[in-house]
Amino acid sequence: MSGSAATIGRDLGRILQALAGLMFVSVVVSLAWGEFYAVPALIVSGLIPFGIGRLLSVRFGDAADPGKLHGMVIAASGWLCVGVFGSLPFLLVAWTVELSLAPALLRTPSQTATLAAFTDPLNALFESMSGFTGTGLTMTDDESVLPHTLQWWRTFSEWIGGVGVIVLTTAILARPGSGSLTLYESEARSEKIHPSIVSTVQTIWWIFILFTFIAILLLWIAGMPIWGAINHGMTGLATGGFSITDNSIATYDSVAIDFVLLPIMLLGSIAFPVHYLILQGDLRNLYRDLQTRWVFIYMSLGSALLWAFVYFGGTYETPFAAFRYGTFQFVSAATCTGFQTAVDATNVALGRWPAHAQLTVTAGMIVGGAAGSTVGGIKLIRALTLFKGIRFRVADVFYPDTAVRRLTINGRRLSEEETRREFEEAAIIAFLWFLFLVAGVFVLLLVLPSGEYTLQNVVFEVASAQGNVGLSAGITGPESLPALGKVMFLFNMWIGRLEIIPVLVMLRLVFRRGGVYT
Amino acid sequence: MNLTDIPVVKQVFESGADDRVYDSLVLAGPILIAVILLVGRSLITLGLALSYVALFVFYLAYKGIIDADGDV
Numbered sequence: 001m002s003g004s005a006a007t008i009g010r011d012l013g014r015i016l017q018a019l020a021g022l023m024f025v026s027v028v029v030s031l032a033w034g035e036f037y038a039v040p041a042l043i044v045s046g047l048i049p050f051g052i053g054r055l056l057s058v059r060f061g062d063a064a065d066p067g068k069l070h071g072m073v074i075a076a077s078g079w080l081c082v083g084v085f086g087s088l089p090f091l092l093v094a095w096t097v098e099l100s101l102a103p104a105l106l107r108t109p110s111q112t113a114t115l116a117a118f119t120d121p122l123n124a125l126f127e128s129m130s131g132f133t134g135t136g137l138t139m140t141d142d143e144s145v146l147p148h149t150l151q152w153w154r155t156f157s158e159w160i161g162g163v164g165v166i167v168l169t170t171a172i173l174a175r176p177g178s179g180s181l182t183l184y185e186s187e188a189r190s191e192k193i194h195p196s197i198v199s200t201v202q203t204i205w206w207i208f209i210l211f212t213f214i215a216i217l218l219l220w221i222a223g224m225p226i227w228g229a230i231n232h233g234m235t236g237l238a239t240g241g242f243s244i245t246d247n248s249i250a251t252y253d254s255v256a257i258d259f260v261l262l263p264i265m266l267l268g269s270i271a272f273p274v275h276y277l278i279l280q281g282d283l284r285n286l287y288r289d290l291q292t293r294w295v296f297i298y299m300s301l302g303s304a305l306l307w308a309f310v311y312f313g314g315t316y317e318t319p320f321a322a323f324r325y326g327t328f329q330f331v332s333a334a335t336c337t338g339f340q341t342a343v344d345a346t347n348v349a350l351g352r353w354p355a356h357a358q359l360t361v362t363a364g365m366i367v368g369g370a371a372g373s374t375v376g377g378i379k380l381i382r383a384l385t386l387f388k389g390i391r392f393r394v395a396d397v398f399y400p401d402t403a404v405r406r407l408t409i410n411g412r413r414l415s416e417e418e419t420r421r422e423f424e425e426a427a428i429i430a431f432l433w434f435l436f437l438v439a440g441v442f443v444l445l446l447v448l449p450s451g452e453y454t455l456q457n458v459v460f461e462v463a464s465a466q467g468n469v470g471l472s473a474g475i476t477g478p479e480s481l482p483a484l485g486k487v488m489f490l491f492n493m494w495i496g497r498l499e500i501i502p503v504l505v506m507l508r509l510v511f512r513r514g515g516v517y518t
Numbered sequence: 519m520n521l522t523d524i525p526v527v528k529q530v531f532e533s534g535a536d537d538r539v540y541d542s543l544v545l546a547g548p549i550l551i552a553v554i555l556l557v558g559r560s561l562i563t564l565g566l567a568l569s570y571v572a573l574f575v576f577y578l579a580y581k582g583i584i585d586a587d588g589d590v
Contacts, residue, residue, distance in 0.1 A: 202533035210540060213547030214574055217567045226554050279535050281581030 006063035007070045008077065013056025015078040018168055019085055020050035022160060026089070029152040037106035038093050038149035045088035049081075069505065075166060075498055076506035079132065082165050083494070087121065087128035089153045094118035097147075112145045117478040126486050131157030132165065133497035134374060136241030136338035136470020137489065139478045144246050148227070151244045155231040161497070162238025162268065162374035163208055167201045191273045191372050204272045207279065211237055215264045222256040232339075236261055239268040239374045241338025241470035248340040249328075250347075258328050258341055269295055269335040269369025290410035291370035291380045298380065302334055302364050303327040309357040315348050326357075329471070334364035336375040338470025351473035355456045358473070362460050365467040366433070376468030376496050378433050382426040385409060389423035432500045436492060437462055443488040448475065466492040539577050543570065 023046035030038040066074060097111050098119050118124045123139040130137045131154050138154075140146060146154075160168055193200045216233035220226055231244045245251035249261060267275075274292050277285045287293045303326060309315075311322030325342050329350065332339045342350045350358065368377020392407045399405060407419045414422060440462035441455075448458070457473040464471045475481060476489070495503045522528050530544050550570055554563050 199533075202529075203535070206530065206533040206535075206544065210534075210544050210547070210574075213543070213551065214571060216551060217547075217571055220554060220559075221564065221567050221571065226551070226558075230551065276535065279540060279578065279581075280537075281578075281585030283578075283582035283585070 003064055004070060004073075006060040007066050008073050009056045010060035010063040011066060011070075011074045012078055012081060013053040013058075013060070015074075015165055016049040016053030016081060016085065017057065018165065019082050020046040020048075020053060022156060023049075023089060026149065026153055026156060030149045033148040034107065035147050035149050037096050037101065037103075037108040038089075038147055040101075040106070041092035041096050042089055042149065045085075045092055048088060049085040069509075072502035072505040073509055076494075076502040078165060079494060079498060082132050083129035083490075084125060086132055086157055087124040090118040090124035090127050090150060091121055093147060093150055094124070109147075112142075114141045114143070114145050115147070115150075117141070118150075120478070122483060122486055123478050126490060127154065128157065129490050129493050130470070131240070131242060132161035133468050133493040134158050134161045134238055134240040134336070134376065135465060135468045135493045135496075136235070137465055137472060137476045137493075138242065138470075139476075141477065142246045143242075143244050144251075146244070151231060154242045155234050155240075155244070158240025158242050159212070159234040159238045162240055163204060167204060191271065193273050193276050203276060207272055207275050208237070211267055211275075215267070218260050218264065219257065222260040223254055224252060224257055228252075232261070233264065236264040236337060236339065237268045237374070239265060239335050239337040239369075239376075239468075241332070243339065247343045247345050250341045250343040250345060253346050255324060258324060261339060262328065262331050265331055265335040265337045265339070266295065266299065268337065268374045271370045271372030273372060274370070288411075290384065291372075294380050294384060295369055298367070299331055299334055302330040302360065306330045306357060306360050309354060309360060310348075313354045313357065315353055315357065321347065329361055330364050333361045333464075333469055333471055334367065334369065334377075336365065336368050336377055336467050336469045338464065340471060349474070350471060351457055351460075355454070358456045358460050361471065362456075362463045365460075365463045365469045365471070366437075368467060376466075378430050379499075381410070382429055385422055385426040386430060389419070389426070392419070429499060429501070432504075433466070436495060436500065437466055440466060440488050440492050444475070444485055447482040447484045462489075462492060465489040466496040468493060468496045539573070543574055546570065 023042050027039055027042050030036065030042060094115050094117075096106075097108055097115055100108055100110075102108065117139050118127065126137075127139050129135075130139075136158070143151065143154075193203045212234055215237045216229045219229035219233050219236075224232065228244060231242075232249070234240075235242045241248075243249065243251075249257060270292050271289075274285050274289050285292060286296075303323075306329065307319075307322050307326040310326050311319055316322040316325060325347060328339075328341045331337075332341075340350065342348060342353065344352070350361065353361075366377055367383050368379050369375035371379040371381045388407060388409060392405070396405065406413045406415070408414070409422065437459075441458050444458045444462060445455075453461075453473070453475055457475060460471070460473045461475040463469070464473075465476075475485075481489070522531055527545065530541050531538075534541050534544065547570070550566055554567065557563050
C-alpha cells in the first residue's frame with residue numbers, strides 16, 4: 001500500500017466514523033416519535049460505515065499528513081462515500097417497511113408510494129447526495145408521509161453538509177496541523193477565523209448552532225409548527241431546501257413565514273468569518289466586506305427584476321403577490337436554498353413562469369452567494385473578480401504602456417501576478433461550471449421524453465442541481481427522471497458542492513491508476 | 519465545581535466569540551426548543567421564544583453601538 005493511499009484511507013476512515021456517529025445520534029428521533037421499526041435500520045446503517053471507517057483509520061493510523069493532492073482526493077472521495085453510505089437509512093427503512101419486518105414488535109406501518117421509491121438504491125443515493133450537498137432536489141412525491149426519522153435524516157444531512165463533512169470531522173477530531181488546513185481548503189473553504197484551524201472550525205459550528213436556534217424560534221414565532229420549524233430552520237440556514245411538506249414552504253401559505261425565511265436564507269449565504277466579526281459588534285462588515293455588500297445588492301436587484309417580470313408579465317395580479325413570490329424565489333435561488341412558494345396549489349408554479357423570469361431565477365442559481373458560506377454556485381467573489389478583471393483588461397487599452405495599474409478587489413491591491421492568478425482561478429471555475437452545465441443539459445435532453453419539457457425547464461433543472469439549489473421545474477422525481485438523468489444529477493451535485501476541481505483531480509488519479517491513460 | 523467544568527459548557531465557552539451572552543444563548547437554545555416541544559404553543563413559550571430572539575437582536579445592536587463608539 002502506497003503512502004498516498006494510506007493517508008487517503010486513514011482520513012476517509014475518520015469521515016466515515018463521523019458519519020456513523022450522525023446515524024447513531026438520529027436513533028433518538030426514531031425513539032421520540034415511536035418509530036421503533038427505524039431503529040434497527042439506523043443502527044445497521046451506522047455500523048457499516050463505522051466498521052469500515054474504524055478499519056481504515058486503525059490500519060493506516062500512522063500515515064503521513066495529507067498534502068494538496070491528498071486533500072483534494074480525500075474531499076472528493078469523502079463526499080462520494082458520505083453520499084453512498086448516507087443512503088443506507090433511506091434504503092434500509094424503506095425495505096423494513098416493504099418487507100413488513102416484525103410489525104407487532106417494531107410497530108412497522110404499511111408501505112406508502114413515497115417511501116417505496118427508496119427501495120431503489122439509486123433513488124436512495126440521489127436523496128442522500130442531494131441532502132449532503134445541500135441541493136434539495138428530491139425523489140419523494142410527498143415528504144409529509146415520510147417517517148419522521150427519514151424527515152430528520154434528510155434535514156440533518158443538509159445541515160451537516162451545509163458546513164461540510166470535513167469541517168465536522170476536523171471539529172470532532174480536533175487534530176491540529178497543516179493536514180487539517182489542507183483538508184479544510186479542499187472543501188471549498190479558504191478564509192480562517194482564528195490562526196488555528198481547529199479553533200476556526202469549532203467557531204464555525206458555534207456560529208451555525210446559534211443561528212440555527214434563532215432560525216427555528218423565528219419560524220415557530222411566525223406560526224410554523226415546531227417540528228416544521230426545526231426542520232425548515234435547519235435546512236433554511238444550511239441553504240439546503242429540503243422540506244417536510246408536500247409543497248415546500250407553499251404548504252403554509254403564510255406571508256409571515258415567507259418573510260421570516262428571507263433573513264434566514266440570507267444568513268446562510270454570508271461567509272462565516274464575516275458572521276464572526278458582526279457578532280463581535282463590527283456591523284460595518286455588512287457593507288465593508290465586498291461579498292456581503294454584494295449579497296444585498298445582488299439580491300435586491302434580482303428580486304426587483306423578477307418582481308417586474310412576474311407582475312408586468314401578468315403572472316401575478318397584484319404588486320404585493322408579485323413582490324412576495326418574486327422576492328422569495330429569487331432569494332431562495334440565489335442563496336441556493338431551493339425552498340419553493342411558487343406552486344400551482346396556491347399560486348403559479350415556477351415551471352409555468354415566463355421564460356425570462358425562469359432564466360432570471362436560473363442566473364441567481366448560477367452565481368450563488370458568498371464564498372465561505374453554505375451556498376453553492378460559482379460564488380459572488382468569482383463573478384465579481386471576472387467582472388472587474390474584464391473591465392480592467394478592457395480599460396488597459398486606454399492607458400499608455402508605461403502606466404502602472406493595479407486591480408483592487410475587496411480592498412486588496414493586487415500585483416500583476418496576483419491579478420493573473422485570481423482572474424485565472426475564477427475563469428477556470430466559471431468555464432468548468434458552464435461546461436458541466438451544458439453536459440447536464442445535453443444528457444437530459446437526450447433522456448427526457450421529447451416535447452415534455454422546454455429548454456428553459458431543462459437548463460433550470462440542471463443549474464439547480466449543479467448549483468446545489470433544489471428548485472425544480474417539475475423534472476426531478478422518482479418516475480419522471482430517467483436513471484441516466486439521475487446519475488448525471490448525482491455528478492452535477494457532487495462537483496457543484498466541491499467546486500469541480502477536487503472531483504476532476506480524483507477522477508484523473510483514478511483513471512491514471514486504472515490505466516485509462518498515463 | 520465550576521460551570522466551565524461541565525463538558526458541553528466548556529466546549530461552548532471555548533469555541534465561541536468569547537462572549538458569555540452569546541454562549542448563554544447557545545446553551546439555552548436547545549432547552550427552550552425542548553420546552554416548546556413538550557409544552558406546545560402557549561403565552562409563556564411564545565414569550566420565552568420572543569425574549570430569546572429579542573435578546574440576540576438587541577445585544578447584537580448594543581455591541582455594534584459600543585464598537586462604533588470605540589472607534590470614534
